[in-house]
Amino acid sequence: xxxxxxxxxxxxDEELVDMVLAGQITAFDQLVxxxxxKLYSVLYNMTSNHDDTNDLLMETFDKAYRNLxxxxxxSSFYTWIYTIAVHKAINHSKRKSKTxxxxxxxxxxxxxxxxxxxxxxxxxxxxxxxxxxxDLQIRLNESxxxxxxxxxxxxxxxxxxxxxxxxxxxxxxxxxGTVRSRLHYAHKQLKRYLEKFVQ
Amino acid sequence: xxxxxxxxxxxxxxxxxxxxxxxxxxxxxFHRYQRAEILHKPTFSEKLGEWxxxxxxxxxxxxxxxxxxxxxxxxxxxxxxLPVKQxxxxxxxxxxxxxxxxxxxxxxxxxASHQQPELLPSATPERASTYVTGTSVGHYETVVTF
Numbered sequence: 001x002x003x004x005x006x007x008x009x010x011x012x013d014e015e016l017v018d019m020v021l022a023g024q025i026t027a028f029d030q031l032v033x034x035x036x037x038k039l040y041s042v043l044y045n046m047t048s049n050h051d052d053t054n055d056l057l058m059e060t061f062d063k064a065y066r067n068l069x070x071x072x073x074x075s076s077f078y079t080w081i082y083t084i085a086v087h088k089a090i091n092h093s094k095r096k097s098k099t100x101x102x103x104x105x106x107x108x109x110x111x112x113x114x115x116x117x118x119x120x121x122x123x124x125x126x127x128x129x130x131x132x133x134x135d136l137q138i139r140l141n142e143s144x145x146x147x148x149x150x151x152x153x154x155x156x157x158x159x160x161x162x163x164x165x166x167x168x169x170x171x172x173x174x175x176x177g178t179v180r181s182r183l184h185y186a187h188k189q190l191k192r193y194l195e196k197f198v199q
Numbered sequence: 200x201x202x203x204x205x206x207x208x209x210x211x212x213x214x215x216x217x218x219x220x221x222x223x224x225x226x227x228x229f230h231r232y233q234r235a236e237i238l239h240k241p242t243f244s245e246k247l248g249e250w251x252x253x254x255x256x257x258x259x260x261x262x263x264x265x266x267x268x269x270x271x272x273x274x275x276x277x278x279x280x281l282p283v284k285q286x287x288x289x290x291x292x293x294x295x296x297x298x299x300x301x302x303x304x305x306x307x308x309x310x311a312s313h314q315q316p317e318l319l320p321s322a323t324p325e326r327a328s329t330y331v332t333g334t335s336v337g338h339y340e341t342v343v344t345f
Contacts, residue, residue, distance in 0.1 A: 032229060162210075191202075
């Protein structure tokens, strides 16, 4: 514990990092609680598998903790930890696709207890429509897994997480033009994969 | 399917969460994971992988570095092989006589002293370079070599 220093009432990420580096290691727990849901969402949508997501989430926080001293504050902690998570997910998917040769549908776990709630009042009363939406979720995850890791990352960060092109540029370390072109191509591919199903 | 429809569909994926129970237990699980990691001794390949990841944060840089390293290795291999061939050729052609060879040459002429001098090739009148010592007969060339 850093003695003689008062903890701010609502510390920023950077203040929490300083506290950890000063020896108040429990401050990292607050960072974990702050980011666990956001990072889970990114990792889950990159892998479509709960167990892989859980492992990657642990590894991401562990890596962030170990390398906290190398965080130079040139970017926000938010960008920094997202960068670690996204690259972990990309490397994991590449490793997996190398060993499995092709993505297997068994890798998807639609029955893993996900609370997939479609905000559609009509579906609640209509079991057939509910089942259709569930199928749509599975098909969407399959389609995402057919994209390359880099294209999938852009789609997840932009469409699911609602990040700006500039933020994605910082996380993926590529130009804004690359982000736009990857997004355009990925949308085109996804529409093609989902077209038959939606009709 | 329009872009708006696709965008709306992808936004729904944000709702895919494992539930509050998972997140309420995650911190405890993470602490357990960290303690387990302390006990885990990384293998050499894991250390190397970790070092590369820290050194080269993006996959593109990793590929570029791997490519350069492979080229450097090939170049080093080619460089190492080429001089070996030249050295073996040149040393073979310039190899001096071994002491055994020199002794054998000398012995041949030393033995010749037991033969009749007129039968020795060195004793022919036109070979002015031939000389006779107390115990052996030889050519100048032999002596120079010796």
